[in-house]
Amino acid sequence: xxIENITVGEFVEQVSSKEPVPGxxxxxxxxxxxxxxxxxxxxxxxxGKKKYKEWEGEMERVVSEMEKTKEELYLxxxxxxxxFNAFMEAMKLPKNTEEEKKIRQEKMQGALKxxxxxxxxxxxxxxxxxxxxxxxxxxxxxxxVSDALSxxxxxxxxxxxxxxxxxxxxxxxxxxxxxxxxxxETDELEKQVYGSYNRxxxxxxxxxxx
Amino acid sequence: xxIENITVGEFVEQVSSKEPVPGxxxxxxxxxxxxxxxxxxxxxxxxGKKKYKEWEGEMERVVSEMEKTKEELYLxxxxxxxxFNAFMEAMKLPKNTEEEKKIRQEKMQGALKxxxxxxxxxxxxxxxxxxxxxxxxxxxxxxxVSDALSxxxxxxxxxxxxxxxxxxxxxxxxxxxxxxxxxxETDELEKQVYGSYNRxxxxxxxxxxx
Numbered sequence: 001x002x003i004e005n006i007t008v009g010e011f012v013e014q015v016s017s018k019e020p021v022p023g024x025x026x027x028x029x030x031x032x033x034x035x036x037x038x039x040x041x042x043x044x045x046x047x048g049k050k051k052y053k054e055w056e057g058e059m060e061r062v063v064s065e066m067e068k069t070k071e072e073l074y075l076x077x078x079x080x081x082x083x084f085n086a087f088m089e090a091m092k093l094p095k096n097t098e099e100e101k102k103i104r105q106e107k108m109q110g111a112l113k114x115x116x117x118x119x120x121x122x123x124x125x126x127x128x129x130x131x132x133x134x135x136x137x138x139x140x141x142x143x144x145v146s147d148a149l150s151x152x153x154x155x156x157x158x159x160x161x162x163x164x165x166x167x168x169x170x171x172x173x174x175x176x177x178x179x180x181x182x183x184x185e186t187d188e189l190e191k192q193v194y195g196s197y198n199r200x201x202x203x204x205x206x207x208x209x210x
Numbered sequence: 211x212x213i214e215n216i217t218v219g220e221f222v223e224q225v226s227s228k229e230p231v232p233g234x235x236x237x238x239x240x241x242x243x244x245x246x247x248x249x250x251x252x253x254x255x256x257x258g259k260k261k262y263k264e265w266e267g268e269m270e271r272v273v274s275e276m277e278k279t280k281e282e283l284y285l286x287x288x289x290x291x292x293x294f295n296a297f298m299e300a301m302k303l304p305k306n307t308e309e310e311k312k313i314r315q316e317k318m319q320g321a322l323k324x325x326x327x328x329x330x331x332x333x334x335x336x337x338x339x340x341x342x343x344x345x346x347x348x349x350x351x352x353x354x355v356s357d358a359l360s361x362x363x364x365x366x367x368x369x370x371x372x373x374x375x376x377x378x379x380x381x382x383x384x385x386x387x388x389x390x391x392x393x394x395e396t397d398e399l400e401k402q403v404y405g406s407y408n409r410x411x412x413x414x415x416x417x418x419x420x
Contacts, residue, residue, distance in 0.1 A: 008221050008240060009214030012280060015247035018254035024360035027244050030218060031364065034237050037225035044228035070222060146374040150234035153374075154241065157367035164356040164363075168420055210378055 003030065003077040025080035028122050028161035033073040035154035036129050040066035042136040042144045042151070055139040062132050069129060076122050080165075083114035112173055116182055119165035126162060127189045130155035130196040137200045145209040152200045159193045213240065213287040235290035238332050238371035243283040245364035246339050250276035252346040252354045252361070265349040272342050279339060286332050290375075293324035322383055326392055329375035336372060337399045340365035340406040347410045355419040362410045369403045 003011060003026060011030070014022050043059040043066070046052045052059070090107035094100045130152060137148040166186055173179050204210050213221060213236060221240070224232050253272040256262045262269070300317035304310045340362060347358040376396055383389050414420050 002219075004219030004222070005217055007215055007217050008243075009212075009284070011218050012214070012243050012247045015244060016250040016254070016276065016280075018251065018257070020251075020255065020354070023251065023354075024248065024357045027248060027360060027364070031241060031244065031367075033218075033222050034225060034241065037222045038234060038237060040226040041228065041230075041233065044226070045230065047228070066226065070226075074219070144230070144233075146378040147234045149374045150237060150371040153367040153370045154237070157241075157363040160363045161360040164359045164420060168356040210374060 002074050004033075004074045021081040021084045022077070023084070024161050025084070025119050025122070025165050026077040028119070028158045028165070029073045029077035029080065029125075031154050031161070032122060032126050032129060032158035033070045035126070035133070035151045035158060036066040036069045036073065038147050038151035038154070039129060039133045039136055042133075042140045042148045045144045046136065046140040049141060052139070052141060058135065058139065062136060065132060066129070069125060073122075073125060076118060076125065079114075080118045080122075083111065083118050087111035087115050108172075109174060112169055113175075113178070115169045116166055116173065119162040119169075120182060120186065123159055123162035123166065123186060123189050123193075126155045126159035127192050127196075130159075130193055130200075134196045134200055137203055142209055145204060149200065149204060149210065152197050156193060156197050159190070163190065212284050214243075214284045231291040231294045232287070233294070234371050235294070235329055235332070235375050236287040238329070238368045238375070239283045239287035239290060239335075241364050241371070242332060242336050242339060242368035243280045245336070245343070245361045245368060246276040246279045246283065248357050248361035248364070249339060249343045249346055252343075252350045252358045255354045256346065256350040259351060262349070262351060268345065268349060272346060275342060276339070279335060283332075283335060286328060286335065289324075290328045290332075293321065293328050297321035297325050318382075319384060322379055323385075323388070325379045326376055326383065329372040329379075330392060330396065333369055333372035333376065333396060333399050333403075336365045336369035337402050337406075340369075340403055340410075344406045344410055347413055352419055355414060359410065359414060359420065362407050366403060366407050369400070373400065 015027055040063050043062040046059045047056055090111045093104040095104050133148055133151045163186055170179055225237055250273050253269040256269045257266055300321045303314040305314050343361045373396055380389055
């Protein structure tokens with residue numbers, strides 16, 4: 001069952017249990033979905049308001065983008081749990097002969113790539129969302145500015161969670177080129193996320209919106 | 211119906227809609243519940259492990275504290291929505307005569323106090339949780355350190371969301387003494403939250419746990 005179909009309380013209980021999944025990765029995806037939801041809410045609270053008429057089309061675009069993003073995030077939460085389970089399965093493979101050791105090692109490295117790629121995808125989503133949060137903060141309904149700021153805080157947290165999950169798995173990845181690729185890409189995403197975050201904070205402060 | 215009994219997808223949709231509640235406040239409470247859940251998971255992954263035997267009692271205490279905290283957070287989410295609705299009701303009161311204006315003003319200021327006190331309570335919970343996150347980071351299972359860090363990120367985000375909601379309402383509060391009280395208390399909580407957060411980051415970095 002998809003994460004979106006279980007109750008909030010049940011999800012929190014599954015996180016709390018000693019089962020390692022759902023863990024930080026799935027939680028990060030849900031947090032990013034909440035950030036997308038808050039960003040969409042600010043856009044929805046702007047649509048239909050005379051004062052913001054000229055931004056109506058832009059706000060409608062944000063709503064539709066966030067709708068799509070939320071569905072993708074539920075899928076990421078599922079993929080995160082699958083990737084972890086695939087790694088655990090590979091770990092259980094026999095390692096009595098050299099041949100078995102080799103196969104196990106290859107399967108583990110393959111599963112590891114999944115365990116890195118899923119949170120990396122989450123990091124990209126956090127970046128995509130905060131870019132929209134920046135737009136609704138600047139041009140959206142100012143009565144909802146605390147919600148826009150809340151969305152920005154959650155994008156930053158989701159990004160940091162994603163980054164931690166990329167890095168904890170990168171430690172075991174043997175493909176040095178791929179390792180370097182993920183490190184550079186994550187660094188670049190970090191700059192973009194913090195760029196948007198700082199601009200949002202600055203905008204709110206300079207204009208005394210909060 | 212309590213927020214813990216609706217599905218994750220439904221909650222995200224309620225947040226996304228143009229209805230202002232549930233907004234940042236309720237989202238912040240759910241995010242704090244996820245932080246409590248992750249902190250509890252790290253404690254649960256520590257209990258029963260030989261290597262961490264001496265911390266077993268402490269970890270059991272963390273589990274039981276987080277269980278209680280999660281229930282309190284669901285209540286805060288509910289109170290946050292109620293406080294907003296109470297304020298909107300007061301706003302709708304008639305204001306034709308001086309007497310009516312006075313009554314409306316009093317009711318609004320009363321509702322405002324609720325709208326400030328609920329996120330303030332959330333800010334305190336975020337502080338309470340991150341203190342436990344600090345303990346599980348230091349003494350808990352190191353295989354779950356990325357989950358401990360994820361919990362810390364969520365405590366910080368929940369605190370910032372709470373702070374934004376305290377401040378947006380403080381703007382309209384006329385009781386200067388009470389205003390000052392909330393400002394000072396929020397500042398103090400901020401120091402504590404960031405103190406724990408920085409120590410968690412430092413510990414992880416210094417020991418190369420991630």
